[in-house]
Amino acid sequence: MKVLVLNCGSSSIKYQLFKMPGRALLAKGMVERIGSKRATMVHQNRGKKHEHDLVARDHEEAITAILDTLMNGEGGADDLPGPIGAVGHRVVHGGEAFTGSVRIDDAVLASIDKMAQLAPLHNPPNLTGIRAAMHALPEAPQVACFDTAFHTSIPQVAYTYALPYDLYEKHGIRRYGFHGTSHRYVARRAAAILGRGKYEINCITCHLGNGSSITAVREGRSIDTSMGLTPLEGVPMGTRCGDIDPAILFFLNDCGYDIATLNTLCNKQSGVLGISGRSNDMRTLLEEASRGHQRAQLAIDVFCYRVKKYIGAYQAALGQVDAVVFTGGIGENAVAVREKICDGLAPLGIHLDRPRNDQVIGKEGRIDTGDGGVAILVIPTDEEGAIAEDTYQLAIA
Ligand code: ADP
Numbered sequence: 001m002k003v004l005v006l007n008c009g010s011s012s013i014k015y016q017l018f019k020m021p022g023r024a025l026l027a028k029g030m031v032e033r034i035g036s037k038r039a040t041m042v043h044q045n046r047g048k049k050h051e052h053d054l055v056a057r058d059h060e061e062a063i064t065a066i067l068d069t070l071m072n073g074e075g076g077a078d079d080l081p082g083p084i085g086a087v088g089h090r091v092v093h094g095g096e097a098f099t100g101s102v103r104i105d106d107a108v109l110a111s112i113d114k115m116a117q118l119a120p121l122h123n124p125p126n127l128t129g130i131r132a133a134m135h136a137l138p139e140a141p142q143v144a145c146f147d148t149a150f151h152t153s154i155p156q157v158a159y160t161y162a163l164p165y166d167l168y169e170k171h172g173i174r175r176y177g178f179h180g181t182s183h184r185y186v187a188r189r190a191a192a193i194l195g196r197g198k199y200e201i202n203c204i205t206c207h208l209g210n211g212s213s214i215t216a217v218r219e220g221r222s223i224d225t226s227m228g229l230t231p232l233e234g235v236p237m238g239t240r241c242g243d244i245d246p247a248i249l250f251f252l253n254d255c256g257y258d259i260a261t262l263n264t265l266c267n268k269q270s271g272v273l274g275i276s277g278r279s280n281d282m283r284t285l286l287e288e289a290s291r292g293h294q295r296a297q298l299a300i301d302v303f304c305y306r307v308k309k310y311i312g313a314y315q316a317a318l319g320q321v322d323a324v325v326f327t328g329g330i331g332e333n334a335v336a337v338r339e340k341i342c343d344g345l346a347p348l349g350i351h352l353d354r355p356r357n358d359q360v361i362g363k364e365g366r367i368d369t370g371d372g373g374v375a376i377l378v379i380p381t382d383e384e385g386a387i388a389e390d391t392y393q394l395a396i397a
Pocket of ligand 1: 286333
């Protein structure tokens, strides 16, 4: 069966086409600038990249163009004949309602719509993409995979904010957590690497990319995570501030910054970009720092220090830890960042092996000294593959 995975943003759609079972990637690509006069498509299959402009005034036209390319164009058709059997959608916010992936029906659509209150930037385009895909492929089962689902196992003690309790009851103000598909995938993979069952591992998974989050996993289930009501909380990110004293916002508001400005400031102008004044991109910061740019170095130092603190906190929450896992663009590739994060963690049983660390870039590998302490693993994430797997399982059920 061919399974299409869609990740719909406000003006872009990323897609991957898999052959299932087995997750063989047949083609992938992205349509950008949907709604503008000139949208663009980058399509990859059989190691070749094709780029062209197209007309995509809305998500429906973009999805039609994607399907056309996949079925009739350069991509996929002759790798595996036949129609697309199912479509899996990445949905950012599933609230408390969705503890796993689900087949989409009217009730699911209504819930995703309702959850848009909590994720106004993400759920509406996710929903638009789902509706467009349902229209274009009415025969194919459609599945929603939620970033929040893996974290619905977080206990009340960890998801409750110390605010008036009726804000939770009235408005659903609580920790939800994100990147769940990635944390779940790497936690399961870590268990497999260590020869354990998927519910036989305690680990701390560090998804470090443009957005970053850390999760504490007990017996295969999320028990705490650094992102909260929204993906703004936790460690500093490319442009997001992560944890700050909330009174900073009241102070700045008194100084004349309005709420919309503060929202942009915290989400788009902060993080390692804000500290360095240079870039949100870790590669650039590492290069700049090596040339002596002090605030690029400070941004890297703050990022690593804050990730380290979460690892310590989650070790305390878990009691016993089998593995620390690094994933995401930074976690998979940035050797120096992993080294700095693990520096000084030997008293917690976390011993990084430098030569091994230096060798594991963009691939799976074990980078601890192997002296019986906590395993340190690098595991490339595969959110789309995990969505394809869930979609296939629900489609054949
Ligand atoms: P997203 O959250 O958008 O999916 P990614 O997981 O792709 O982001 O991570 C992007 C981050 O990974 C960027 O900060 C980028 O600089 C960083 N990164 C990618 N490759 C490397 C590398 N070789 N060394 C250091 N950082 C890297």
